[in-house]
Structure formats: structure tokens, C-alpha cells
Amino acid sequence: MRELQIEKLPVARGRPLVGVTITLALVALAWAARVAADPLLPSGFPYVTFFPAVIVTSFLFGVRLGALSALLSGLLAWYFFVSPVHPFDLTFGAQVALAFYVFVVATDLALVHWMQTANQQLVRQREINRNLAESKELIVRELQDRIRERDEAADDLLQSQVQTQLATRTAGIGLWQWNVRTGEVHWDRTMFELYGMTPTPDGLVRYADYIASLHPGDAAAQDAILHDTVATCGGSQREFRIRRSDDGSVRHIRAVEIARPGADGAAEWVVGTNLDVSDQRNREARIRLLMEEVNHRAKNMLGVVMAVAKQTRAPDHDAFMVRFAERIESLAASQDLLVVSQWNGVQLESLAHAQLSHFRDLIGSRILLSGPSAPLLPSAVQTIGIxxxxxxxxxxxxxxxSNDQGRVTVRWELLPGARPDRFVLHWTESGGPPVVPPSRLGFGSTVIGKMVQMSVDGEVSIDFAPTGLSWRLDCPSANVIGDERPLDMQPGERP
Amino acid sequence: MTARILLVEDEAFIAMLLAEGLENVGFEIVGPCASVARALSVLDQPDCCDAAVLDANLRGESALPVAQALRARSIPFVVTTGYLQSQLPDALATATILSKPIRIAALVAELERLLGRR
Known part of the structure; x- marks a missing residue:
């Protein structure tokens, strides 16, 4: 802002020597001018040249030097120009002249002083106004900055909220918070979904309702853990089971929570997350169950191998190894079919193909297989196979x-009329060499006789007719036939 | 008097092996039974046996009802299984367990111990 010249008055503030010198010079100049003008003036104007000096001095240097100038001018005029001149005689005339002088200079000084004070006040006012304006501008700028920062922070917060919500919803993570002081528990939407509850409008849930939704076997422990979290103002990670409110199903929940202290350091809020880990738990349980099942079946199979080894008879070691290996091969073929069919629903026809694989070229010509769909129970696959x-x-x-013309017919029937339903399997040979009943019963005879009868609670009849062997098994179909559904083992099933 | 052993085992080869082994040392075999129903019907007959060898799993079915029937009649028994002891229900796990594959000598020794205790 441009400063007006008049606002610089009085000048030479802080430089008293300059002011005093110029003041004295002006007084001296006024005196000289009066002396010079004396012959021209009529009597009665002793102060005429001193008034301008006083006014100029006070105008330029302020009231103090103005007063000094007035005093000196008064004394000079009194001494030199008020009649009688030279002695400081206080005659009546001198008194009137002095009084007049004092009145005029006092008025002058007062006016100049008042004007300068007003002027200074104006300057100060202007200064204050300028400062105010600057402050105002500063404040407005500051406010704008803060508003922008707050808007940006709010944007960031909103974005982070959206991201968190998206992340937790995608991952199926429920968020909850518990105001310990008021006892209010607040759930997000995912929490309600996890627990199978209808969301409340404000998301509020009673703590007691939450505890009641836990599995009865876990509720007390989880209540204790939560209260411990509050008491220690700590946190915990835990797993527990819940009972979903909608369908009553038991689910496994992994939970993490942490207590937040209030001003007094005691827990004020507990915030936490819940995640349904049931699928993972079930998978683990299923894998464990399968491992146990594999262990069981492997050991069972070793028992079978031991039994087959014990009962395989042969004249020498080489012959033994051939027969033993063939039988182990038969067991292995049945095992393969069981694995492929996931332990259920192996078709009798597939089993026959597998067990007669050495004669596969004859199937359809000299070996005829016929019968309805017959999905076998796992326990029957190995027996019928061997x-x-x-x-x-x-x-x-x-x-x-054993010759080039003989024929074998393998035929099976399911007879639903009888109670219980029957399963019948025929093995009929023809066209072979004349049949001679065996003199000694070996392992094979045991297998097709005693073993299979015991295994399926059935009846076996064998006819060593000279035209060909005829073998027949008749048993309750429930002991042999299952369904085609793959065996679905549920966790918790035990032998 | 010859002790009669009820053999409950669904795996025919193993049943035959055990039956043969036990008969060789002078036991008389009742069964073998391959199912829970069959075993329970044999147990319904009075004074059917002196001891039993019980497979824990019969055609995919738990042998637990047979174990309970044996307990009710105070007939001592040995449980044979391919499962781990920890996988068995308590009523079976508290009995003497022989893990498959079974050695005949171990089974005979256990049966004689059980019969001697009576």
C-alpha cells in the first residue's frame, strides 16, 4: 500500500539532534526576518515572523519541538520586539501581547497536535486493517487447505472402506465389534450370513444371542476367552463350532480379535473377524479318514496275501511262485477295479473281463458272458474275482x-421274486476233455467252495459231469450287489 | 474239553487261515461269521462258544453290536483290525487288540490267556 507523504509527519522521529537543529535554525531565521522586516512593520506585530516558524516546526517535528520553538520565539519577540524592547518588562502591554501570543501558538500547537494524532491513528487503523485483511486471507487459505485435506482423507477412507468391504465379502470374512461399556455387539452383513441369521436393521446383536448361537460344547470356553480378552485388553486367535440359526448345521469358525483400550487403559472395544473354515476342516477330516482307510485295507490285504501264501500248495518253489503270483495278480486286478470305481459299483462283467484277461481273445467266441447289470459290493469284488x-x-x-474247442458260459441272474432277493452265478463248461473229479482238494477247491460260501453266506453246487464242469453259486443278493453310487465316506464314520 | 472259538471275520481268506491255525492247535471253530447279523444269530444260541475272535469291521459295518453282545454274555474276545487302536470305538478299543496281519501264534497265546483267566 502506498504511504501518503502526510502520514510521514512528524519527520525525524528518533533523530532529535536534527529536529532541534532545524528548530533552532527556523527560530533564528524567524528572528532575522523580524529584524529585517522591523523598519517596514507598524508597531504592534512582535510575533508576526515567529508564528510561521512555530507552525512549521510543530508541523514538521511534532508538538514538543513546536513548543520549544514557541518558547524561544516568545522570549526572543518579548525581548527584542515587545515594547519596551530589551528588558523583560512585564508591562500591561507586554502582558496582553504575551497572552495573545500564548493563545495563538497554543491553538496552533493544539491543532497541529490533534491533526497529527488523528493522522497517526489513521495510520495505525490502516495498519490494523491491513493486518486484518492479511490474517483473513491467511485464515481462508488455511481453511481451504484443511477442507481439501479433509476431503482427500474422506475419499481415501471411503475407498479403503469399499476395498475392505469388497475384500472381506469376497473372502467371506465377517467383521464384528463389541462395545464393552454398552454391551452392544455390531455385526456386518457377512457375519449374519455366516451364522445364518436375518440381519437386524442396525446390525446390532445381543451378546447373549451370539453366545447362544455357538455350539453348546464350545460356548462356555469361547465366552471365557472373550472375557479374558477384555480383562487383559489383549487379543486371541481361536477356532470353535457354531450352530447356524437357519438350518442348524454345525460350522467351524476361525476367529481373530483384539481389544482396544479407552482413555483409562481398560478395554473399551473388542473388534474381530470370523471366517468359516468348515470346508477346509471337512477336507482334512476326509483325507485323514481316507489315510486310515488305506491303512486298514492295506493291512487287510497283507492278511489275505499271507493266507493265500499259506494255502497255495505246489511240488516245488518255482511252481509255488507261479501259482502264488497268479493269485496275487488276480487280487491286484480286483483292487484296480475297486480303485477305479472308488470302492463301489464294480460291474460283474468288468470283473469277469479283468479276471479272464489271459483268455481275452476267446471272450465272445468260446467264452460267453451274460447277465444283467450287476454292480458289486466292495467286499464281493475280491471274492468273486478270485x-x-x-x-x-x-x-x-x-x-x-485246455483244448481248442471247449466252451465256457458265465451267466448271472438277479432273482427279485424270492425273499430275500437272490443272486445266482453259473460257470458252465462244455466241449473239454472228459471230466475226472479231483482226487485231492487244493486251494482252488477251497476258494470256489468253502471260502465263497462263507464270504457271501451262499450255497455252492459243483457237478463234475463227464461232459463238463458245472459250478453254481446262489446267495442273498444283498451280500453281493450294491449300487453304483461311489462310496461317500463322511467324516466321523468309524469302523 | 475242547474250547470253542467263535470266529467273526468277513475276509474269507483270513477267516480260513485263522480257522485252520486254531484247529491245528486243538480249538473247535464256531463260524466263521462274515457279518454282524450272522454273528448275532450265532450268539443267540445258548452256550455257543467259550471265546471269540472279532474283526472290528464287517463288510463296512462296525462290529460294535457283536462286542456288546459278547460282553453281555461275559464271553472273552480278541479284536482284530487293520485300523489303529485310536480309531476304534471305546467298547472295541478296551478289548485286547491284535493288529492285522495276524500271527496265529500270537492269537493262540492271547486266547489261552483269556480262557485261563475265566
Whole structure:
């Protein structure tokens, strides 16, 4: 802002020597001018040149030097120009002249002083106004900055909220907070979904309702853990089971929470997350169950191998190894089918193909398979498998498959009329060499006789007719036939 | 007097092996039974046996009802299984467990111990 010249008055503030010198010079100049003008002036104007000096001095240097100038001018005029001149005689005339002088200069000084004070006040006022304006501008700028920062922070917060919500919803993580002081528990939407509850409008849930939704076996422990979290103002990670409110299903929840202290350091809020880990738990349980099942079946199979080894008879070690290996091969073929069918629903026809694989070229010509769909129980697969193996081995050594013309018919029937339903399997040979009943019962005879009867609670009839061997198994179909549904083991099933 | 042993085992080869082994040392075999129903019907007959060898799993079914029937009649029994002891229900796990595959000598020794205790 441009400063007016008049606002600089009085000048030479802080430089008293300059002011005093100029003041004295002006007084001296006024005196000289009066002396010079004396012959021209009529009597009665002793102060005429001193008034301008006083006014100029006070105008330029302020009231103090103005007063000094007035005093000196008064004394000079009194001494030199008020009649009688030279002595400081206080005659009546001198008194009137002095009084007049005092009145005029006092008025002058007062006016100049008043004007300068007003002027200074104006300057100060202007200064204050300028400062105010600057402050105002500063404040407005500051406010704008703060508003922008707050808007940006709010934007960031909103974005982070959206991201958090998206992340937790995608991951199925429920968020909750518990105001310890008021006892209010607040859930987000995912929490309600996890617990199978209808969301409340304000998301509020009673603590007691929450505890009641936990699995009865876990509720007390979880209540204790939560209260411990509050008491220690700590946090915890835990897993527990809940009962969903909508369908009553038991779910496994992994929870993490942390207590936040209030001003007094005691827990004020507990915030936490819940995640349904049931699928993972079930998978783990299923894998554990499968491992246990594999262990069980492997050991069972070792028992079977031991039994087969014990009962395989042969004249020498080489012959033993051949027969033993064939039987192990038969067991392995049945095992393969069980694994492929996931332990259920192996079709009898597939089993026959597998067990007669040495004669696969004859199937359809000299070996005829016929029968309805017959999905076998896992327990029957191995038994029927080894029976077919022993019958085929016998036929290739002594029966219809030991020459070039013999035929074998494998036929099975499901007879639903009887109670219980029956399953019948026929093995009929023809066209082979004349049949001679065996003199000694070996392992094969045991398998196709005693073993299979015991295994399926069935009846076996064997006819060593000279035209060909005829073998027949008749048993309750429930002991042999299952359904085609893959065996679905549920966690918790135990032997 | 020959002790009669009820053999409950669904795996026919193993049943035959055990039956043969036990008969060789002078036991008389009742069964073998391959199912829970079959075993329970044999147990319904009075004074059917002196001891039992019980497979824990019969055609996918738990042998627990057979174990309870044996307990009710105070007939001592040995449980055979391919499962771990920890996987068995308590009523089976508290009995003497022989893990498959079974050695005949171990089974005979256990049965004689049980019969001697009576």
C-alpha cells in the first residue's frame, strides 16, 4: 500500500539532534526576518515572523519541538520586539501581547497536535486493517487447505472402506465389534450370513444371542476367552463350532480379535473377524479318514496275501511262485477295479473281463458272458474275482479251455421274486476233455467252495459231469450287489 | 474239553487261515461269521462258544453290536483290525487288540490267556 507523504509527519522521529537543529535554525531565521522586516512593520506585530516558524516546526517535528520553538520565539519577540524592547518588562502591554501570543501558538500547537494524532491513528487503523485483511486471507487459505485435506482423507477412507468391504465379502470374512461399556455387539452383513441369521436393521446383536448361537460344547470356553480378552485388553486367535440359526448345521469358525483400550487403559472395544473354515476342516477330516482307510485295507490285504501264501500248495518253489503270483495278480486286478470305481459299483462283467484277461481273445467266441447289470459290493469284488480266477485256471489246466474247442458260459441272474432277493452265478463248461473229479482238494477247491460260501453266506453246487464242469453259486443278493453310487465316506464314520 | 472259538471275520481268506491255525492247535471253530447279523444269530444260541475272535469291521459295518453282545454274555474276545487302536470305538478299543496281519501264534497265546483267566 502506498504511504501518503502526510502520514510521514512528524519527520525525524528518533533523530532529535536534527529536529532541534532545524528548530533552532527556523527560530533564528524567524528572528532575522523580524529584524529585517522591523523598519517596514507598524508597531504592534512582535510575533508576526515567529508564528510561521512555530507552525512549521510543530508541523514538521511534532508538538514538543513546536513548543520549544514557541518558547524561544516568545522570549526572543518579548525581548527584542515587545515594547519596551530589551528588558523583560512585564508591562500591561507586554502582558496582553504575551497572552495573545500564548493563545495563538497554543491553538496552533493544539491543532497541529490533534491533526497529527488523528493522522497517526489513521495510520495505525490502516495498519490494523491491513493486518486484518492479511490474517483473513491467511485464515481462508488455511481453511481451504484443511477442507481439501479433509476431503482427500474422506475419499481415501471411503475407498479403503469399499476395498475392505469388497475384500472381506469376497473372502467371506465377517467383521464384528463389541462395545464393552454398552454391551452392544455390531455385526456386518457377512457375519449374519455366516451364522445364518436375518440381519437386524442396525446390525446390532445381543451378546447373549451370539453366545447362544455357538455350539453348546464350545460356548462356555469361547465366552471365557472373550472375557479374558477384555480383562487383559489383549487379543486371541481361536477356532470353535457354531450352530447356524437357519438350518442348524454345525460350522467351524476361525476367529481373530483384539481389544482396544479407552482413555483409562481398560478395554473399551473388542473388534474381530470370523471366517468359516468348515470346508477346509471337512477336507482334512476326509483325507485323514481316507489315510486310515488305506491303512486298514492295506493291512487287510497283507492278511489275505499271507493266507493265500499259506494255502497255495505246489511240488516245488518255482511252481509255488507261479501259482502264488497268479493269485496275487488276480487280487491286484480286483483292487484296480475297486480303485477305479472308488470302492463301489464294480460291474460283474468288468470283473469277469479283468479276471479272464489271459483268455481275452476267446471272450465272445468260446467264452460267453451274460447277465444283467450287476454292480458289486466292495467286499464281493475280491471274492468273486478270485473265484473266477480259480475256475479259469482250472479250466485251462483240466477243463474246457485246455483244448481248442471247449466252451465256457458265465451267466448271472438277479432273482427279485424270492425273499430275500437272490443272486445266482453259473460257470458252465462244455466241449473239454472228459471230466475226472479231483482226487485231492487244493486251494482252488477251497476258494470256489468253502471260502465263497462263507464270504457271501451262499450255497455252492459243483457237478463234475463227464461232459463238463458245472459250478453254481446262489446267495442273498444283498451280500453281493450294491449300487453304483461311489462310496461317500463322511467324516466321523468309524469302523 | 475242547474250547470253542467263535470266529467273526468277513475276509474269507483270513477267516480260513485263522480257522485252520486254531484247529491245528486243538480249538473247535464256531463260524466263521462274515457279518454282524450272522454273528448275532450265532450268539443267540445258548452256550455257543467259550471265546471269540472279532474283526472290528464287517463288510463296512462296525462290529460294535457283536462286542456288546459278547460282553453281555461275559464271553472273552480278541479284536482284530487293520485300523489303529485310536480309531476304534471305546467298547472295541478296551478289548485286547491284535493288529492285522495276524500271527496265529500270537492269537493262540492271547486266547489261552483269556480262557485261563475265566
Amino acid at each position: 473265484v473266477l480266477h480259480e475256475l479259469a485256471t482250472n479250466a485251462s489246466k483240466h477243463g474246457a479251455l
